[in-house]
Amino acid sequence: MPDLESVVRDIAEEMRERSDRGDVATYIPELASVSPAAFGIAVAGADGEMVAAGDCDMPFSIQSISKAFTLTLALGKVGDRVWRRVGREPSGSPFNSIVQLEAEHGIPRNPFINAGAIAVTDIILSGHQPREALGEILRFMQFLAEDNSIFIDEAVAASEQRTGFRNRALANYMKSFDVLENPVDYTLGVYFHHCAIAMSCRQLAMAGRFLAHNGRNPATGLSVVSAERARRINAVMLTCGHYDGSGEFAYRVGLPGKSGVGGGILAIAPGKASIAVWSPGLDASGNSHLGRIALEALTQRMGWSVFGV
Amino acid sequence: MPDLESVVRDIAEEMRERSDRGDVATYIPELASVSPAAFGIAVAGADGEMVAAGDCDMPFSIQSISKAFTLTLALGKVGDRVWRRVGREPSGSPFNSIVQLEAEHGIPRNPFINAGAIAVTDIILSGHQPREALGEILRFMQFLAEDNSIFIDEAVAASEQRTGFRNRALANYMKSFDVLENPVDYTLGVYFHHCAIAMSCRQLAMAGRFLAHNGRNPATGLSVVSAERARRINAVMLTCGHYDGSGEFAYRVGLPGKSGVGGGILAIAPGKASIAVWSPGLDASGNSHLGRIALEALTQRMGWSVFGV
Amino acid sequence: MPDLESVVRDIAEEMRERSDRGDVATYIPELASVSPAAFGIAVAGADGEMVAAGDCDMPFSIQSISKAFTLTLALGKVGDRVWRRVGREPSGSPFNSIVQLEAEHGIPRNPFINAGAIAVTDIILSGHQPREALGEILRFMQFLAEDNSIFIDEAVAASEQRTGFRNRALANYMKSFDVLENPVDYTLGVYFHHCAIAMSCRQLAMAGRFLAHNGRNPATGLSVVSAERARRINAVMLTCGHYDGSGEFAYRVGLPGKSGVGGGILAIAPGKASIAVWSPGLDASGNSHLGRIALEALTQRMGWSVFGV
Amino acid sequence: MPDLESVVRDIAEEMRERSDRGDVATYIPELASVSPAAFGIAVAGADGEMVAAGDCDMPFSIQSISKAFTLTLALGKVGDRVWRRVGREPSGSPFNSIVQLEAEHGIPRNPFINAGAIAVTDIILSGHQPREALGEILRFMQFLAEDNSIFIDEAVAASEQRTGFRNRALANYMKSFDVLENPVDYTLGVYFHHCAIAMSCRQLAMAGRFLAHNGRNPATGLSVVSAERARRINAVMLTCGHYDGSGEFAYRVGLPGKSGVGGGILAIAPGKASIAVWSPGLDASGNSHLGRIALEALTQRMGWSVFGV
Incomplete structure (x- = not known):
């Protein structure tokens, strides 16, 4: 079993060095002025731990x-x-x-x-x-x-x-x-x-925890929604969460996720973690380019895809 | 943990008694003549066991x-x-x-x-x-x-x-x-x-095992495809496997699946089971009506949805 | 050559007696309250004459x-x-x-x-x-x-x-x-x-004269638009003037025309007449039902179709 | 009233000299090998006369x-x-x-x-x-x-x-x-x-005469179709004869017409003439580029548009 902390740190490092960063949204000046160099990641695990790296505390527009x-x-x-x-x-x-x-x-x-x-x-x-x-x-x-x-x-x-x-x-x-x-x-x-x-990756990963844990806050045990409803929201995220790039995200990342034009993605590894990534450059479908790549690396290295063991 | 055998037996019983059975495909006589009363189910588990019930040995057109x-x-x-x-x-x-x-x-x-x-x-x-x-x-x-x-x-x-x-x-x-x-x-x-x-539920569940087990036959350990490829095929099944009813299937059943107009559905619970159901009556999207309902019951009772723990 | 006055009078008479009158638009109360029994027609001829019948002086919403x-x-x-x-x-x-x-x-x-x-x-x-x-x-x-x-x-x-x-x-x-x-x-x-x-058929037929006479007011000889522009506006009316019923109008009536959801139609017989009809009941394409039928009768009896001699 | 013969001769001359000729269809070798330099025109008038110029006797694929x-x-x-x-x-x-x-x-x-x-x-x-x-x-x-x-x-x-x-x-x-x-x-x-x-412009103009003359052959007076049917076929030609360039043809030429990918166009001036033009280069809508321009010139100079006097 790989160590989550080193995986997250490695990914943040790899993303920082990539030159392909997609195109920052320009339709409003507030988004256009965000630096394409930004990259943040935060993972809220099942036992209440939080692993984060990069610009994980910088607030961005969650859109x-x-x-x-x-x-x-x-x-x-x-x-x-x-x-x-x-x-x-x-x-x-x-x-x-x-x-x-x-x-x-x-x-x-x-x-x-x-x-x-x-x-x-x-x-x-x-x-x-x-x-x-x-x-x-x-x-x-x-x-x-x-x-x-x-x-x-x-x-x-x-x-x-x-x-x-x-x-x-x-x-x-x-x-x-x-x-x-x-x-x-x-x-x-x-x-x-x-x-x-506006939220940071750390805040967003915290907010998504109930979807990863059958509707409950894993720290407090308090229920936000029923387990069935959490599953169903995850299902809609997986099939519809990335517009006309939803199939691609499922194929490559293998997790329910929801992206925003601000460059953030929330992804859910059921039973394992709530994950937030942020990098403002977008791909052709309007989803974070490096965000998707980072999530693909994370799920592969951690074995978190819902489609395998 | 519920007992798979009794769950499967119960579901077959419940399906036999339902009066809502959908409409059998009529575009060719060979499909039109199949009895809407048929229902079969077979589950090939992780340890090589096979649990089946109903018309699980009757061959149908897998389409x-x-x-x-x-x-x-x-x-x-x-x-x-x-x-x-x-x-x-x-x-x-x-x-x-x-x-x-x-x-x-x-x-x-x-x-x-x-x-x-x-x-x-x-x-x-x-x-x-x-x-x-x-x-x-x-x-x-x-x-x-x-x-x-x-x-x-x-x-x-x-x-x-x-x-x-x-x-x-x-x-x-x-x-x-x-x-x-x-x-x-x-x-x-x-x-x-x-x-x-033409295949029976039992045969179909056997054929799908490699998708449930990281690309390998769990009985022999022989690899059919790589683990990554198995995950990816499952991802395409989940997002696209039921035409314009794919979102509905993900929402209700929560498993990758592929349906056929003959009334069969193959569903994959990664790491757990390859499942085949068959009931020839179809819903409005052309997917087996009772087949989908049976799979929804199975995943709920067994806790097999990929979207929850 | 048939006599325009008697043709117009006959048509108004025939339309008054028909029981198929289409459905009056109901999306706003002001249109919904108009009587489906209304029918008006007015024809402004090449020599400045005006022939009118029915509710030809009642203002309606030209839309x-x-x-x-x-x-x-x-x-x-x-x-x-x-x-x-x-x-x-x-x-x-x-x-x-x-x-x-x-x-x-x-x-x-x-x-x-x-x-x-x-x-x-x-x-x-x-x-x-x-x-x-x-x-x-x-x-x-x-x-x-x-x-x-x-x-x-x-x-x-x-x-x-x-x-x-x-x-x-x-x-x-x-x-x-x-x-x-x-x-x-x-x-x-x-x-x-x-x-x-709001205009009456008589007013509308007057307003359309320049389209029937190469861009000029036939009474005064004053030019409203160039002859080429009048032809081109007529061409757009013929191909596009009745939404997805434009082909049908050209096929049956054979004149450039523009309809409104208030039940009016302006039709142009180039070189001959500017014609306004009004009957508030609409057909499935949203065009006046009796208006179209009246125009079909008028062009047939007068030989005014642009597609024949 | 301009002289038809000189108008036709002038147009053929002008078309011969133009350098914008559109693109010849290339999807089959038989069409691709036709010279883009070709241009023919033939006009069959109301009194049985035939005026033709350019490559008016060269057969082309009428498509x-x-x-x-x-x-x-x-x-x-x-x-x-x-x-x-x-x-x-x-x-x-x-x-x-x-x-x-x-x-x-x-x-x-x-x-x-x-x-x-x-x-x-x-x-x-x-x-x-x-x-x-x-x-x-x-x-x-x-x-x-x-x-x-x-x-x-x-x-x-x-x-x-x-x-x-x-x-x-x-x-x-x-x-x-x-x-x-x-x-x-x-x-x-x-x-x-x-x-x-395969037909020449001369043959095609002859073939279209019944549409220009209320369904009859103007030379023999024999009826091919009823006057009403001829009008209606003309109406369909005007609204639909040039695919998604039909509105443009009506706007510029003002006559019913039917084009072919071989570069020919048959146009009908009701009561006046059946006209065939041919030039194999096509515009973006797949209609003869110079053919349309020649017809526009012809109807303007002769005053033949159905939308004006």
């Missing part, structure tokens, strides 16, 4: 990684009624495609493409003011990570609000099919803000 | 389940060059969709939709006569199952040949993009025949 | 018929640069489809589907305040019809504003590709208002 | 232009039942797209895309041997052109048979929906052969 947590919240709020408004099949399409929505009457294919995540946000929002809903999401992240310093980067949220025409198109399109209940601007406001949550 | 084995053969033959002719992303489309092929220049999205499996068959065929290629596939199945009585149902193959216009369209379409190397009729002939292989 | 006039205005304003932002091919899609926009990078297929008309409105708006642009459009209609009583139905505009989520999706989608220059809300405000212009 | 004549034959054989198997809406898609077929259950959008023309050929074939059906089509062309020397270029037909995988895909796809009645190979054999008919 779509938040979708795994809003899905968890929405399932907690309305249970399986979530699936009346969003499917759970891989889409075979880029993150912001609108084509599928037309064919399927405004029902997004899954909760991890933008349209689906907006619908999930709308579920969380219902019955609340936007500020309350957003507070609930942020507090959930702080609770899971056991760290109240986690914050929303208002500059990122404002930029997304100003330029998010494609997401506005998706939301209005769903609204035309009555898939959204709340005013489009309210739902999008909450959505843009929860995507703008 | 698309053969695609998992032809992919294995093609990877053995040309390695990763397979992926030049077929992708490995879920398609978000039904099994016989041609739309995706137009958008992606004749390259099928994955090896488990019909177009992709035809491309894989073409790889196996290259350099051989159809009869030789077909013999190689059949002998591979017999070798894996350790049973030379496995046969091709010629009546099924002949019916598919006579009525398979959609597959003929897919093959000609790929040929127009030079994705197929061999004459369309040769490739389709081999394809229709390997889909017409 | 998408306004798109023929906004295209004329935009061509007058920026010339062929219009075609940098909108194509001129039939779409093969319903009026509000968003699928085509994704495939073609936000460029609408033609100026008569909703997306294309919104892009055309954006061209007219550029450099102006919404109120000014709207005033320009309204005055253009009044000028063409020689009737200053033509007005915008504010209740209709307000309803469209409140419920037009699909159009808002289209506009935001184009904005994400920089196809729109102005704030989305400004452009949509002008768009919803010019669609809410 | 898809044959679809206008097979549609005429099929309408003569089964009347409006043709429209049960093929639509009459513009497709918004390239000539050989298969996407639309999947969405519309195997019914081609119109008779002038490849799929639609194959369905039309299948109608003509029903009840006959392929050889008989092909003979009927060829004799129809010879009869219309009053020239028994018109022939099928067997080398072209053989090349198309050998390489026509896309058409074979379309045909098998329709067969899977029972849209074709005959064996796929029979229908395709007739289709490939009628596309391989």
Whole structure:
């Protein structure tokens, strides 16, 4: 059995030296200005240990990684009624495609493409003011990570609000099919803000622990969700967590994972670890280039793929 | 830890009594005449034990389940060059969709939709006569199952040949993009025949063992494929093995699996078991209705989902 | 040569008696409350004569018929640069489809589907305040019809504003590709208002005269557009004027035409007449059911099809 | 009124001198070897006169232009039942797209895309041997052109048979929906052969006369089809005759027309002339580049657009 600490340290070292780093997202200045040289990794193990390396304490914009947590919240709020408004099949399409929505009457294919995540946000929002809903999401992240310093980067949220025409198109399109209940601007406001949550790899790995441990916090033993629900969220992450690169991630890494355009990836090794990596350069599918490579190395060396022993 | 034998026996009993059985495929008479009352299950465990119940010894048409084995053969033959002719992303489309092929220049999205499996068959065929290629596939199945009585149902193959216009369209379409190397009729002939292989649940569970055990036959210890390749085939099965019902299968069952229109499903619990179920009634996505339900019950009771501990 | 007056009178009579009247649009209350019994027709001939019958003086919501006039205005304003932002091919899609926009990078297929008309409105708006642009459009209609009583139905505009989520999706989608220059809300405000212009058949037939007479007002001889531009607008009306029912309209009626969801159709018999019909019941493609039938009868009896002598 | 002879002579002269000639089709050697320098034009006027210039007597492969004549034959054989198997809406898609077929259950959008023309050929074939059906089509062309020397270029037909995988895909796809009645190979054999008919501009202009003159041969007064049917075929030619370049052709030329990949175009000026042009270089939509430009010049100078006086 390899030693996790040395594996993580080696990987951080290898990633630091690679010259292929992908392309940093440029659609808003706040993301464009992040250094492509950054790389961080943090692994929260089964016995409560934390192994981290590189820029593991630098906060980054978690962006779509938040979708795994809003899905968890929405399932907690309305249970399986979530699936009346969003499917759970891989889409075979880029993150912001609108084509599928037309064919399927405004029902997004899954909760991890933008349209689906907006619908999930709308579920969380219902019955609340936007500020309350957003507070609930942020507090959930702080609770899971056991760290109240986690914050929303208002500059990122404002930029997304100003330029998010494609997401506005998706939301209005769903609204035309009555898939959204709340005013489009309210739902999008909450959505843009929860995507703008800033976290470090260490905080993110902490937040994902319940998915690796049958729904429980392994340190306290407290249950966040049922074991079945944790399994099911992992299943959706594996089949849908990387847009039209989901098959590739499953093939190479072999773990449930959720990526964000900020360059972060949360990956879950059930029964073993919650893993966060971050490197801002992206591949053609919009997923962290070095992040995926680091996870592939980690699962191979640790034997953590869900598809082998 | 529940007892596998009693779990399997209970499930077979429960399935026998259910009145919801799905609809038997009717596009060829040979499949249409199969009794919807049939249900079989077989589990080949890690220590070489075999637990089976119901119609576990009745041969059925494995149809698309053969695609998992032809992919294995093609990877053995040309390695990763397979992926030049077929992708490995879920398609978000039904099994016989041609739309995706137009958008992606004749390259099928994955090896488990019909177009992709035809491309894989073409790889196996290259350099051989159809009869030789077909013999190689059949002998591979017999070798894996350790049973030379496995046969091709010629009546099924002949019916598919006579009525398979959609597959003929897919093959000609790929040929127009030079994705197929061999004459369309040769490739389709081999394809229709390997889909017409008849096997029982017991034989199929035996044949799948190498995927559950890091590429090795657990009884003999002989390696069929490398551990990495076994993991990767499992990954493709999980993300793509049930057409546009793949997300649903992952969500409910939590195992890599490959279904066939004859009502069979092969599922792999890595490190634990190779499982075959068969019930000819299908759900709306073309996957065995009771087969999926039986697998969901099995993984829940045994704790075999790859997404939990 | 049949007598136009008796032909028009006969058609109005026949339409009044038909029981198949299509379905009145119900998406906003202002349209839903219009009586399906209404039918009007007006024909403005080459020598300045006007023949009208039925509810020919009752104002109705011209809706998408306004798109023929906004295209004329935009061509007058920026010339062929219009075609940098909108194509001129039939779409093969319903009026509000968003699928085509994704495939073609936000460029609408033609100026008569909703997306294309919104892009055309954006061209007219550029450099102006919404109120000014709207005033320009309204005055253009009044000028063409020689009737200053033509007005915008504010209740209709307000309803469209409140419920037009699909159009808002289209506009935001184009904005994400920089196809729109102005704030989305400004452009949509002008768009919803010019669609809410109310006119009678008599007014509409007057307004269309320049298209039937090589760009000139046949009464005054004054030129509105060049002869070539009039021909080209007619060509776009014939190939694209009825959404995915354009081929059917050309096949049955044989004239350039533009329909609106309010039940009106403007048709142009080049060299002969500008024709307006109105009946609020729609067919499956969203075009006036009796309007199309009346035009088919008119062109057959008068020998006005552009496809025969 | 300009003089037709000098207009035609001028245009032939201008076309000879242009250096932009498009790209000759290269998918079969028989088309690839045609000189891009060729240009021919022939105009069959209302009073039986024929004006021709350039390579007007050189036979070329009429390819898809044959679809206008097979549609005429099929309408003569089964009347409006043709429209049960093929639509009459513009497709918004390239000539050989298969996407639309999947969405519309195997019914081609119109008779002038490849799929639609194959369905039309299948109608003509029903009840006959392929050889008989092909003979009927060829004799129809010879009869219309009053020239028994018109022939099928067997080398072209053989090349198309050998390489026509896309058409074979379309045909098998329709067969899977029972849209074709005959064996796929029979229908395709007739289709490939009628596309391989070779004609000169002079012969083609002669053959198209009935469409320009209300269904009659203007020389003999004999009726080929009814006036209404001639108008309707013209309408389908105008909306669908140039694939996804149909809107552009209507906009620029303003006449019903049908193009072929051999570089020919047949255009109809109702009441005035049947026009054939030929220049083998194609534009991006697969239509003759100089052919379209020559027709645009001809209709402008003669005032023949159907969209103006």
